[in-house]
Amino acid sequence: MADTAVKSIGGVLARQGILVAFILFMVGFALWNPRFIDIDNVFGVVRSSAILGIMALGVTFVVIGGNLDLSVGSMLSFSAIVVLDLHENPAFGPALAIPAMFAMTLTLGAINGFLIGYLRLNSLIVTLGMLSAIHGLTLTYSGGQNMDIANQNETWFGVFGRGTALGIPIPVLIFVALAAVLGILLAKTPFGRKVYAVGGNPTAATFSGIPRARVVFMTYMISAFCVATAGLIQASRTMGAPLLGGSGTIFKTVIGVLILGFIQNGLLLAGLEFYVQFVVTWIIIILAVWLDIATKRGKLWSPIA
C-alpha cells in the first residue's frame, strides 16, 4: 500500500517535475518574503512575463518540430520598430499599421520556413543568418534611431500593452488566450500530431505520408505570428528585453516562463543583486533539461564513455 503510494508520487514527480519545481519555488520564496504572493506582485510578474511567454509559445512549435529559431529576438525588435514607424506614418495610422506589421513579420517567418522546410537547410545556421540579417534590416529601417509615438495620449494604440479588462492586464489575457488556442492546436488536432511526428522521426513521418516541408513551414509561421503579437505588446508599452526559452508542451512552456519570471522577481524581493538571476537561470536551464533527459533514459548520468 505504502509502496504503491510512493510509486505513484514518484510517477507524478517524473511526469510533472517542472510543475512540482514551480510549486516548491513559490512556497520557498513566499516563506522567505510574504510580499512575494501579494496579488499585485503576482499580476506584475505575469504581465512582464507575457511578452517572453508569447514568443516562447511559438518557439515551442518550432522546437517540437525538430528545429531551432534563433531569430525571434531580432524579429521582435523588427516588428516593434515597424509598427511604431507605421503608426506615426499618416498614410497608415494604427488601424493599418498593425496588419501591415503582421504581414511583414509573417514574411520573415515564411523565409525561415521556406529555407528550413522546403530547402531543408540547417535551422541553426539559417536562423543565425536571419538574426544577423533582420538586425541589419531593423537598423537600416530605423536609421539607428529610437522610435517614439509623438502624441501618446491621442491614440488607442497603448491598449495592448497598458490596458486592462475586468481588472486583468491585456497582455496577460492575450498570453492566456494564445496559450489555450495553441495548446489545443498542438495536443488535440491532426496538425499538432504531425508536428510531433516530424520532430520525433522525420523519416518515419515521410513514410507515413506527412508533408514534412509544409508542417515545418507552418511551425515557423506560427512562431512569426507569436513574435508579431509580442512585438505589438512590446511597442505598445515600449519597454522590456527579449529572451529565449521553452520546450516540450505548451503547458510546460507556460510554467517554464512563469518560473523564470517568478524566480527573477523572488530573487529581487529577497534582496539579491539583479545579475544573480542570470546565474540561477543558467543552473535551472541545465537542471531542467538534465532531469527531463534523465527520466527518459532512466539513468541520472549519461552513458557516454
Added chain:
Amino acid sequence: MQNDTVKKLVRNGAIWAFILFQLVFFEVAGRWWSLSDGAFMDMDSMLLLLKQSAPIGIIAVGMTVVMINGNIDLSVGATYALAGIVMLDSMNWPFMQAMGDSAIPLAWLFALFTGCLLGLINGVIVWKTGVDAFIVTLGAMLGYRGLVFMYNGEQPTYHLNWTMVDFAEASILGLQTPAIVFLAVVLIVWLVMTRTIHGRNAYAIGDNREAAVNAGIRVGPHFVLNFVLIGFLAALSAVAFYSGSGSVNPNDGMLFELWAITAVVLGGTKLTGGRGSIIGTLGGVIAIQLLRRGLNHIGAQTETVNLVIGTILIAVLFLDRQLNRKGAEELKV
C-alpha cells in the same frame, strides 16, 4: 573519382576565391564611386585587418575544433569578458602591485586559468549529464555573463600598464602581437587537428559518435579537452586584446559566438561535425573582416554589414548543400 577531387577543390578553395573576389570588387568599386582616395589593398591596411580579426579569429579556431567534434559553444563571449576582467582586476590586487611589472605574466596566467576552468565546467556538464552542448552553453552564456556583472557591476574594469601596452603593440615584420598570436594559434591547432591522435579522434567522434565508441574511443574526455581548449582560446583572445586596451566593459564579447560560428561555417566546417578545417576558418575570419572594411571603404552604412553577412551565410549553406548533395536515391525527408 576525378569528380571528387574537383568537389574537394571547390569546397576548400571557395572561401579563398570569395576573398579574392572581395579584394578586387572593393578595390574597383572604391575607385569607381571615388568615395575613397586610398587604395583598398595596401599593405598597412591588410596588416591592420589581420590584427582586427584576431579577437574573433582566435575564438573561431576553438569553435572549429568544438564543431568538428560535433558540439558547439555559445558561452565564448562571456568567457572572453570574464577572462579580461580577471586579468585587469588581478593587476590591482595589493600583492600583484607590489610585484611591479613581473606581475604581468601572472595576470595572464590567471586569465587563461579562468578560461580553462569555464571550459572545463561546460565540458564536464556535457559529458556527464548528456545534455546537448547547445543547451548547456546557451545556459552558460547567461550564467557566465551573470558572473561578469557580479564581479564589478556595470562599471568597466580597468588597469593601464604601459609595459603591457608596449607588449601588445610590439610588432615583428609589421605584424602586431594580436595578429602574431592569432597566426600562431592557427598553426598550432592546425597541427593538433591534423597530426595528433586527439585530432583524428575528434573528427571521428563528430562524424559518427556511435562508430567512434565502438572503435574504442573514449568520447567524454575528448569533449572535455576540446571545451577546455576553446575556453583557453577565448581567454587568450582576451589577453591579446585587453593587454593593449586596458579596460573591459561588462558587455564586451556579446555576439562574439555568432561571429565566430559564422566565420567557421563560411570556412566550410560542417555543423553536424566530422568535417572542417582550421585553415578554412582562417579564410572565413578574413572574409568577414574584409567585408566589414570593404563596405566601409565604399561608403556603405555599417548597419548593412549585418544584412549582407546574414544573407551570405544562408547563401553559403544553400550552395554547400547543392554541391555536396548525396545520390538521388537518398530519401527526401
